[in-house]
Amino acid sequence: METMRAIAPEPRPATSETLATYYGTLLQHFGPQHWWPARTRLEVIVGAILTQNTSWRNVEVAVARLRRAGLLQHRALLNAPLSRLESCIRPAGYYRQKARTLKAFASFFEDQFGGSFHRLFHLPMGECRARLLSIKGFGPETADSVLLYAGKFPIFVVDAYTRRILSRHGLVPPDADYATTQAMVHQHLKPETKVYNEFHALLVETGKTYCRPQQPRCSSCPLRPFLPVAGPVLVAGSLANSPAWALAAEEAE
DNA sequence: TTCCAGTTGA
DNA sequence: TCAACGGGAA
Incomplete structure (x- = not known):
């Protein structure tokens, strides 16, 4: 491939409005996930x-x-x-x-x-x-x-999908650890078991379907409207101010 | 053949 | 910080 340097997305402060929007959008898109799928x-x-x-x-x-x-x-x-x-x-x-x-x-x-x-x-x-x-x-x-x-405690579960999605969206740093990521969600999403249950499940589905590790499908992702503008991306020697880096990566396929 | 996804122990 | 742990899917 040509010279291409993807820059991390512009970090954005996470707000309660942002998290509520992500949650509502994913719930609208995927519907309730009915987790955890188990009998006991x-x-x-x-x-x-x-x-x-x-x-x-x-x-x-x-x-x-x-x-x-x-x-x-x-x-x-x-x-x-x-x-x-x-x-x-x-x-x-x-x-x-x-x-x-x-x-x-x-x-x-x-x-x-x-x-x-x-x-x-x-x-x-x-x-x-x-x-x-x-x-x-x-x-x-x-x-x-x-x-x-x-246990039905109101605690948010962080996993690889969560970190990938939230960091690609600039809501946590790319290297954010477990506790930092969890604290961000706890700070901005109301501590309700049902909400944390559903949000985690929805992020997993998003991570599997759209926000994949390689070749993310940003163009059809329900969260695409909320992708931050990326830093400059160097493509084939020219400096362009592109949409988010993930989109640029997708288009470069 | 490579890629994916948590925890431990050195 | 990083190899080891193992299987199934892409």
Whole structure:
């Protein structure tokens, strides 16, 4: 390809109006997403672990195999041989790590809460989060997914899709970490479980369909009207003040 | 064959 | 900060 230098979008201050507009636009475009797609709270947690760095399609296969094996109960996860868990969840990838994480959660849940979701989620949100993060294999996204989708706490889940979309739109810096990104959303979107649930799900759909890592489909994206003007983009030696860099990249395909 | 997506441990 | 962890889809 010719010389082409894409500049990060002009950073814009995120406002409550901006976030509300993004949320409303995506909801209008995609409709309610009805997350989390699971039958029980334990199944939400199992799914949250299995979907780490993995597409949901593969997780569904693994969850179905666990269900068929009668392993969608924390006691069953506790008692089953590790190798049995591994073979069930193989389609979800990272199966050795994740089998251990499933075990780790099951012990945590039994030992500290007697297998009671009521007791686990009766804790204050911050305390519950800290306890979940103490489980080996639980990072911030997994913990927050459990808090939001199983515990119904008003906490926003940040993932790769969220960061990609928000940074391409200049609402967070390209290198914004998990906490920074989450704090921005918490600051500008009302702390309601239903809103955080839906917004995260809508961002995932947007990330998969339009805001892809390579060759983003900006021209048909519902958020296209809100893309910031990019910095100067150098294309084939000429300096042009173009629309947002992502659009420029798309047109350059 | 490359690409994608979280967490750990060094 | 970065390799390792694994599979399925593009």
